[in-house]
Amino acid sequence: MPTYTPPLRDMQFVLHELLGAADQFKLLPRHAEIDADTIDAVLEQAGKFAAEVVAPLNASGDAEGCTLDKATHEVSAPKGFKQAYAAYVEGGWPSLSCDPAFGGQGLPITLNQCLYEMLNSANQAWTMYPGLSHGAYEALHAHGTPEQQALYLPKLTSGQWTGTMCLTEPHCGTDLGLLRTKAEPQPDASYRLTGQKIFISAGEHDLAENIVHLVLARLPDAPAGSKGISLFVVPKFLPTADGGVGERNAIHCAALEHKMGIHGNATCQIVLDGAVGSLVGEPHKGLAAMFVMMNAARLGVGNQSLGLTEVAYQNAVAYAKDRRQMRSLSGPKHPDQPADTIIVHPDVRKMLLTARAYAEGGRALAIYTALLIDQELSSDDEDARKEAADLVALLTPVIKAFLTDNGWLATSHCMQVYGGHGYIREWGMEQFVRDARINMIYEGTNTVQSLDLLGRKVLGDNGKKLKAFGKLIQQFVEDEGVREEMQGFVNPLADLGDKVTKLTMELGMKAMGNADEVGGAAVDYLRVVGHLCFAYFFARMAKIALEKQNSGDPFYTAKLATARFYFAKLLPETASLIRSARAGVAPLMAMDEALF
Template sequence: MPVYSPPLRDMQFVMHEVFNAVEELKACPPHADIDADTINAVLEEGGKFAAEVTFPLNVSGDAEGCVLDQSTHEVKAPKGFKEAYAQYVQGGWPALSCDPAFGGQGLPLIVNQCFYEMLNSANQAWTMYPGLSHGAYECLHAHGSPEQKQRYLPKLTSGEWTGTMCLTEPHCGTDLGLLRTKAEPQADGTYKLTGQKIFISAGEHDLAENILHLVLARLPDAPAGSKGISLFLVPKHLVKADGTLGERNAIHCGGLEHKMGIHGNATAQMVLDGAVGTLVGEPNKGLPAMFVMMNAARLGVGNQSLGLTEVAYQNALAYAKDRIQMRSLSGVKAKDKPADPIIVHPDVRKMLLTAKAYAEGGRALLMFCTLLLDKELHHPDEKVRKDSADLAALLTPIAKAFLTDNG
């Protein structure tokens, strides 16, 4: 039987005793009133949600997986996923570190990072549904037009709508300069997009009433290569001027990938057949805009691996205390059993301590990175903002690579 206990004390130790995060954050005007008790209380409740609501769905959700209805192109998530997401939205969790101007709670990013570590430990497949939305939110917050922000950010903040990023195509992976998806300008200022995208996490599902796809595509006169890429917002359902949902857009799921360990998340092949979208940022400047989301995803993937490292360590520890084999080199330890628990053996202890070190060290690295982002966004001193941004840019790919390799 899998086990998971949120590592709240470890988080508090790193945040308050190693990094003195509250004092660092208080230097930032939006967080001038933050205190350790508030952070601890939020994370305690977040740990309960992760352990009690999403963790019980992990094994059953992976066994059941997602189901695509080929006739309607609708995807149904595993049993319990939709109800858990409704609790997540009702609890206000999507808004944790979002801008109060769009309905957010305005808490520091480091709080959201810790919450998401626990969600990733509890159920990574489920967590990827709301997780991608944070990147979409950040991208629109940084590069969206005033109209796009007012129309879409409140719904992403509340969690009523979710988001994706659509980069990869069947013929090209990370070499985005080769992408072929086309965007044709329309008289009303919108664009019609045609093409295919693959490996789109949470690309289609029944958890939220609308999905906002951020899609990389080419304009008719775009230069070749990565300098000719533009970014478009393509909603699953078109949104009317009053904010209500209109007709279904011409973007649909053509198939589901079956990724080991995350069958509960819809990794979708998305087909655009004249889908209506709006330009995000400037023409042919889509890649810099998308990098806001990609960098968020890099830290997010590192955080996924941290969550998995922690839960793997906890289950390995529980197993090592229960599984018996041979006797300890220093003498019998479990006199009432025919053999000793394997935790007494030096090599098993070495493996457990290595996993524990990776989890605790990885947690410190990610907290440090997120604290840098908080200072980059909100510190009043321009030099501190720049230095924090530069160091975060250096450490982000390291955090992703190191934690994923070890995880």
């Protein structure tokens, strides 16, 4: 059975030494009293809950899965999930970063990010239930009417009710402009929704007393395409006048999807048969309102793969230190034993270090972005809020796609470390691989994220957002480039920054002549930008580690070694990616479709 130890030391390093989070919070009026001790106390308790309450249910939840009663349309989550959720609610975790006006604790999003990384390491399928609820909270907090906020936000904040997002339909996934679900206005200002949704995570379960569905649908006078989509809140049970749970609404789970992974989460086919709902935001502007939840979910999905990368790495390292196979090529390392442990073999180390580097780089990027979100939401400086918002917009598709691609690679490598045992369920590694695979697909496939990054976030504003991030890199290079011990980090970082600038200009010029050039280069381009982000943070982390490597703390020695591995073995991938991006769309479109 896999084990999990919360990576508190590395989280503290990122928060305190790399990003100076407590000092940043002092500049934000609503978080000015959050100090390092508070941060550490929250992380410690969050890690304890994840490791002791949620992690033990991961393997059993995967084996058991969810159960649908076809007569009642009720879904039962795996054994222990409901009790763990009750403990989660009792501990106040749903309210951690929510608005105090609705019963929240008002702590920074940054701490919520760390909480959810640990929960995802412990049990991604379970974590998706409260994770989607938080997204529904954010959408209603941003776009709900005062009446909707008063009714739903306290219940979502406390965890008494959970939430979902209902977008996909059998005939349309990413292309939401094709959706057909209808919303008919009623004399009492409510709406009756009719249609079918699929792939609805946490769409039905027995963890909470009510489920708040956010549903995209069309009004009778809706224009065609994405400009005719409205957003509605459709509860499983209609609330009573006093905010309690009333009669069952006409929305139910018709079937559960039989999935490759995340078996412990109920992925539902949802039927709306004249379900009562209320409009969120303006008519025909639902997609903009839903993007609040979608962007939160995209960051959350990246966090899911970050969590899986960490837990897979931890278990693979433990196995590699124990499993004995063959001798080191340079001679026996344990001559008193019949064979050496496999951690002596270079390629085993390469697989382990790849997972470690992707976990540590991903954690730095994810926490940095969460801190930007806190600045965007809480700074009293309008320019600072705008700058933070632009960087969050730029980095969101990178986090979703780069971290999930890396999570798939890392969990696969870690399973490989186990050899044949990795393929066997009892060891738990194959579950991490199966769970990680969905993260590249949902909340917008990674190709969609790549198109968003290159087409909208970079070329769409003539590189303004990318240049803002580039200035951070340039300043670091100028500050540290004179230090001899930093050359191995600063020089490749500066070189990649120049290459990204040139590649961006080249792709922009090509796209002016043929828009398909964006589609031909976008996936390679996002991965290059992802490496640029990681290189920047690993260079910064290496700087700290160099300054403290003689402190006697082996943490800094390991951090420096990981950074050097990243620059030597992983960053060079960008050379082939840039060459592929420059090859353009022609090799992809040359073959007639009849020949496929």
